[in-house]
Amino acid sequence: MSQATTAAPAAVPTIPVREIAPWALFFALLTAVVLFFVGAEQGAFSVFEGTAVHEFVHDARHVLGYPCH
Amino acid sequence: MAPRTFLVHGLLAGLIAGFAAFLVAYVVAEPHVNAAIALEEAGPAEDGHPHDAATAGQPHSHGEEAEVSRDTQSTWGLATGTVLLGAVLGGATALAAAFAVGRLGRLSARASTAIVVGVGFVATALVPFLKYPATPPAVGSGDTIRERTALYFGFWALSLVAAIGAVLLARRLLPRLGAYGAVLAGAAAYLVVVVIAGAALPTVNEAGDFPADTLWNFRRSSIVTMAAMWVVLGFALTGLVGRDADRAAERLRRRELAATL
Numbered sequence: 111m112s113q114a115t116t117a118a119p120a121a122v123p124t125i126p127v128r129e130i131a132p133w134a135l136f137f138a139l140l141t142a143v144v145l146f147f148v149g150a151e152q153g154a155f156s157v158f159e160g161t162a163v164h165e166f167v168h169d170a171r172h173v174l175g176y177p178c179h
Numbered sequence: 180m181a182p183r184t185f186l187v188h189g190l191l192a193g194l195i196a197g198f199a200a201f202l203v204a205y206v207v208a209e210p211h212v213n214a215a216i217a218l219e220e221a222g223p224a225e226d227g228h229p230h231d232a233a234t235a236g237q238p239h240s241h242g243e244e245a246e247v248s249r250d251t252q253s254t255w256g257l258a259t260g261t262v263l264l265g266a267v268l269g270g271a272t273a274l275a276a277a278f279a280v281g282r283l284g285r286l287s288a289r290a291s292t293a294i295v296v297g298v299g300f301v302a303t304a305l306v307p308f309l310k311y312p313a314t315p316p317a318v319g320s321g322d323t324i325r326e327r328t329a330l331y332f333g334f335w336a337l338s339l340v341a342a343i344g345a346v347l348l349a350r351r352l353l354p355r356l357g358a359y360g361a362v363l364a365g366a367a368a369y370l371v372v373v374v375i376a377g378a379a380l381p382t383v384n385e386a387g388d389f390p391a392d393t394l395w396n397f398r399r400s401s402i403v404t405m406a407a408m409w410v411v412l413g414f415a416l417t418g419l420v421g422r423d424a425d426r427a428a429e430r431l432r433r434r435e436l437a438a439t440l
Contacts, residue, residue, distance in 0.1 A: 121281070121285070122280060122281040122285075122286070122287060122288055122291075122424065123180065123281055123427065123431070124280065124281030124282055125180060125181065125182060125185075125277050125278075125280070125281075127278070129181070129182055130182045130274060130277050130278055133182040133183070133186055133274055133277075134182075134274045134275075134277075134278070137186065137267075137270050137271055137274055138271065140267065140270075141267040141268075141270070141271050144263050144264070144266075144267045145264075145267065147263075148260050148263055148264050149332075150328055150332070153324055153328060154324045154325040154327075154328035154329070155325075155328075160246070161246060162246050162247060165246050165247035165252060165256070166247050166251070166252070166255075166256040166259065167256055167257075167259060167260040168247070168252045168256060168316075169204070169208075169209070169212055169252050169253050169256055169257040169260070170204070170256065170257050170259070170260020170261050170264070171260060172212060172313060172314070172315060172316060172397075172401075173204045173208045173212065173257070173261075173313065173400070173401050173404050174200075174260065174261070174264060174313070174401070174404065174405060175304070175307065175308055175311075175312070175313035175331075175401055175402075175405065176313075176328075176331065177311070177314070177319065177324060177327040177328045177331050178314070178316070178319070179316075179319060179321055179324055
């Protein structure tokens with residue numbers, strides 16, 4: 111018995127899905143908001159009027175591959 | 180190891196990656212952005228191009244009359260964009276790694292994290308770029324921005340979902356096919372989905388007579404910037420998660436040792 115436990119490589123412990131799920135859901139929502147403001151606000155859609163957000167992240171939007179204008 | 184540690188490490192690695200992407204973009208991409216803007220302003224087209232209905236009538240300008248100056252756009256604006264994106268990519272990737280660690284065959288925490296980052300780069304940066312490559316200023320009509328945005332994010336989301344599905348499929352096939360066969364089947368399934376979707380979705384080509392060399396240089400610098408972001412994120416996150424896994428293993432070993440006494 112003791113040989114079996116020492117010979118087998120220690121299994122990597124897992125985190126239960128139930129524990130990660132709320133973090134993952136909340137962060138997915140936050141990611142969607144940030145992606146929207148960096149990638150799309152005042153381009154195809156506008157939450158705020160004007161072009162200030164669009165122009166501020168203009169270069170990042172182009173370089174990171176989002177359709178800008 | 181807890182979700183919280185993964186998230187904290189992901190945010191930290193993401194901030195580093197975002198800053199690295201800013202440095203690369205500033206040095207490698209900005210010259211081509213400026214070249215494209217110079218072409219845009221010298222072009223025979225009307226001054227600026229209208230956006231969608233919400234911002235129509237407000238010319239989009241990069242010159243002195245712009246709301247945000249070019250200097251700000253290429254420094255603080257660029258850095259804000261890359262660092263914000265790096266932080267969310269880092270956090271999201273780290274939480275994905277929290278799911279993956281211990282669940283990808285017998286791979287170590289480091290190997291699982293590295294695979295999550297690699298899949299993340301291919302699925303959310305490389306493959307979307309191959310179908311809908313980045314466009315420099317002056318390329319792209321304001322009339323089609325809604326359609327292009329929907330196509331880009333739609334294809335991006337499809338690629339991400341297909342990649343997650345491919346990993347889950349490979350995991351399920353692992354006992355029957357072994358690691359080689361399972362990874363091959365997962366990769367093939369992912370490719371089938373994105374190739375069919377890529378062939379079915381409309382192609383965007385609005386380059387017109389924009390100079391090919393400027394377009395190529397800009398697009399190359401764009402994918403180099405995205406690759407830099409993901410490579411730095413990968414090394415930083417793999418290092419942090421690996422160190423955390425080593426400590427957790429050490430604690431477990433001590434507890435087991437104490438239990439035998």
